[in-house]
Amino acid sequence: MKKHNYEVKVEWTGNEGNGTLDYKSYNRNHTIIANGKYSEINGSSDPSFLGDKTRYNPEDLFLSSISSCHMLWYLHLCSVHKIIVTEYLDHATGIMQETENGSGKFTGVTLHPKVKITSLNMITKANQLHEEANKMCFIANSCNFKIEHKPHTSVA
Structure with a gap:
């Protein structure tokens, strides 16, 4: 049986200066990157969980x-x-x-x-x-x- 391996890098970009001091002190923005891919994906959490509605969750x-x-x-x-x-x-x-x-x-x-x-x-x-x-x-x-x-x- 063949196995396929996948790798992505997910980098949190939402530190607003205080890290995760409390639930509302940081944003959920992050970037998803895969080697050799043309572009990155800008992610966040769903707006219900304090995310940015303009980014993919x-x-x-x-x-x-x-x-x-x-x-x-x-x-x-x-x-x-x-x-x-x-x-x-x-x-x-x-x-x-x-x-x-x-x-x-x-x-x-x-x-x-x-x-x-x-x-x-x-x-x-x-x-x-x-x-x-x-x-x-x-x-x-x-x-x-x-x-x-x-x-x-x-x-x-």
Whole structure:
């Protein structure tokens, strides 16, 4: 079995002079950098946790990881099954539930891919391939909750 290793550097940039003296004395801004990548990602926490709403938070990135991994597998499977996809747009949604102690976890994610293909005869198969893509997706296979799909497929 092949193993793949990944590395990122996460650097906190939110020290406002007093470090983490108390919960409100620092901001949550940080930078995510991976060697050889074109740009860095500016992150923070969700505004509910005193983060900067203009920056990506871990929950955004988690949801986008699920969505993009699914899309990449889906496009691969369509190409294998001779389904020509001309457009793909997903409006993924997720629910994170906070617990009494302040922690939390995602309890569900729904992908809403809008896909355009070239053949009317392939719409049923194109919709079915979302389930197969979910079975293949590395990120989905790492989650402990169900990922639902509500695709809308049309002809370009």
